[in-house]
Amino acid sequence: MKTFFKPATSEKNHELPQIIAILIASLGAISNGLLFSWTSPAIPQLVASNTTTLEEASYFTVISPISMAITAPLFSMLIDVIGRKNGVLLVAVPQLIAWILTALAEDIWIYYLATFFSGIGNAGTFVTIPVYVCEIAEPKVRGTWGNVVSISIYSGIFLINVIGAYNDIKTTALICGCLPIIQVLLFSYMPESPYYLLMKGREDEASKALTLLRWRNNVEKELLPLKADVARQISESGTIKELFSIISNRKALIMCVGMRIAQQFSGLPAFEMYTQYLFQQAGGDVSHEISAMIVSGTLALSVSLSAFVVERFGRRPLMLISSLGCALILTVETIYFSISEFTRVDVSNFGWLPLVGMLAYTIVCATGLGILPTLIAGEVFSASIKSKAGGITNATTAVCILIIPKLFQLLTSNFGIFSPFCFFTICCYGSVIFSHFYVIETKGKTLEEIQQELKGNKRHRNRSADC
Template sequence: MTYGFFQKFKVPEGSAFFQYIATLTGCLGVISGAMHFGWPSPSLPLLLSKNSTISVTTQDGSWLASMPCIGAASGSLLTAYMVDKIGRKTCMLMTAPAYLLAWLMVAFAGTIWELYAARFISGWADGLVFTAFPMYLGEIASYDIRGLLGSSIQLSMITGMLIINIIGSYMSIMDTALISAALPPIFFATFWFMPDSPYYLVMKGKIDEATKSLQFLRQTKDVSNELGRVFDAVKDEREQTGKISDLFTISSNRKATIIVFGLRAIQQFSGTTIITFYAQSIFHEASGDMSPTTATLIYFTLQLVCALASSFLVDKVGRKPLLIISIIGSGVALSLEGTYFFLSNNTTLDVSSLKVVPLVALLGYVVIFNLGMGVIPVLFLGEMFPTGVKAFALCLADIWFGIIVTLVSKFFQIMQDDFGISVPFFAFAGCCGLGLIFIVALVPETKGKTLEDIQMELKGVKKDNAENNTTAA
């Protein structure tokens, strides 16, 4: 039991302190992945410059940016089959050597192919992280803070991209990579001492270890009721076949798949990735003397603050209200953005007095989107699926995310080239309208519900509200 020495720290009975510690240390792995993912933003301009020691074309740059998505698919597929065999924690720990190797390869790369390989390796590790960690958080968290802990994934992604933009904007590619290489060993050294998921331990028949894990995470000796629920849930799920086809043939799993995959598609077709790509140009249009570096730092800092606010609101206000508010506000902001660009590029109207509009719309979009749509779809990854098929579901969700991002990027490029930049913004606003209908009609409220309660609701089984006030993993 690697976390035994933590017992010397005295915390109040029933405290969630060690749940927060487990989340914080695990998030270091997510931050490592996010730093790799965001690395092209400050580094590609240096690689494309005349002073670069590596010959890189703009086409090479696009492949460097997308290579982690290719690697993530292989990592997700591996994790889908390994996470129930070696555990969520072990899958997470496997990413540290991969992230470290990738940074060292970036630091000392002499050819574009070495950079490709480094980006692929980091993407492979991303596949492990974004399949194993949502499972881990959903299974260790008490029902009353599961939203806060689950939303830490998106928060960590934004944090990592902000950090790499800060470091990369002021240092060389080698120095940036070497500094970033310090984080994976720190993640490994700290997360090593955290317990594995009680669900996984029960699945492997390690009941004593599962008991100790729950006692450590809940800081209480009597965990018999919760352990019994975990045991019953795992037993019920073992009676199912546990195949990838169960996601589509079993009604409750099919509902969860539609909800999670639908929200991820709506999230991307609401324009978040494209807004990120064009943040610098929009900032520049509103304020010509603002440097790209300053614009990027403002953008990611604002994202971070709003995502942090959402992580505290999600267990108080609820998932569904935040999603509804977020999708409506995003639609309004995108409509304003599209209207400005349409008047500026397609009419003879003088819009010089309105140049602040794209900036206000952008800032408004960042705030309102990250209060709900930016965080909650990722949170649902760890909440909506039963243990028996969760690995398959998260694997497919990661691959689905890469496909959707690619489709949205291509859609934006075609629409902008053929019809002007205003058209995709209007299209994204229209997708927000469709997303609102989807959320109101299909998305359930999971606030204050145990993982078992959520599964019962998906199966159409009614349960007394009073029973929702029990503790759950």
């Protein structure tokens, strides 16, 4: 097995090899963020050069989610066949193709094709990387470093706004296209998920992988209970029917799908895809390019800092606080835009409000809505059903991403910029209600413990096993 890691003789687990594997796997999530918000700097450039109209450019935000919805279930099935590691490596292929097509594009149809491949890459990212991260990390590592996937996505969103602000579309594509190549070169040395290897009955390989990931030679105390948990979970047939008929699976699915819907209907994908356009329309005291960089940079930094408080405060409280905070901030933004558009009240002294409001929104969103749906999706499903549940959850995400940015464009064009803010405000208040009734706490728990809680059972805590 190719690896950078050499196991030590220490009798305690080391976190560093797990962190390294998570960081390298998350390079694919950075590419995801770059591709996801490519439209933020690209749409103003294309419209300004008369290469395309805003209506034509708006379909960039439609095509990617369609391809994501189609391919997410395929990736979910594929990682059970080729493995988690190969699944993560495979994600780099459509991402690289998307950047090559973007660099070569001469007309709108090539851009559309590139966007289709970026959607495939996005599907692969959301399906493969969280599963890999969850299955290689101990609970204490997963609670903090499991959020690196979300951090990487938002870092990519920030980077594309910076790179795109100072380069044309072709140069931006050439720069960003280097990242999938780097990811493949580095990640090929990472170990496979021990969890997946046990599912396939490859116990010796699982022991070797666990040895490398824990950086110790004696892993039997962790391997044996992990083997028992995997055996129990794969003893379930894992059919789609069981995803709904087994109470723990059904509760987990409702929670994950609901959290994804709450995340997307908070307005986050629209703000990410139309960042520069939003500030163009809103006006204000700062240019739209600088405003986009400030907001996306604040989002990336806030997510990074929030990752280290999730394990302290827990998932459920942060989801509630984040949803309510976003609702209140968007309420203020809605009132500002309503006054600006429908009254003669002079709001010139408050030109700073759109930018400050979006900064506050990104900070509060980052503490819960921005990161927790991705983290929890990797924690709550048993091995037998994880791939199918991931396909449904990520297809739901794709449908939401398909709807929200287009809805933002339609509402803004037909009713004014206040209208999408009003809609997202109502949705955030709905998220507070959902989080109160349906989100459970997974802090510091193994997958087996989470499964027992979803079933309504109590079980002695066994920290030796992981998801």
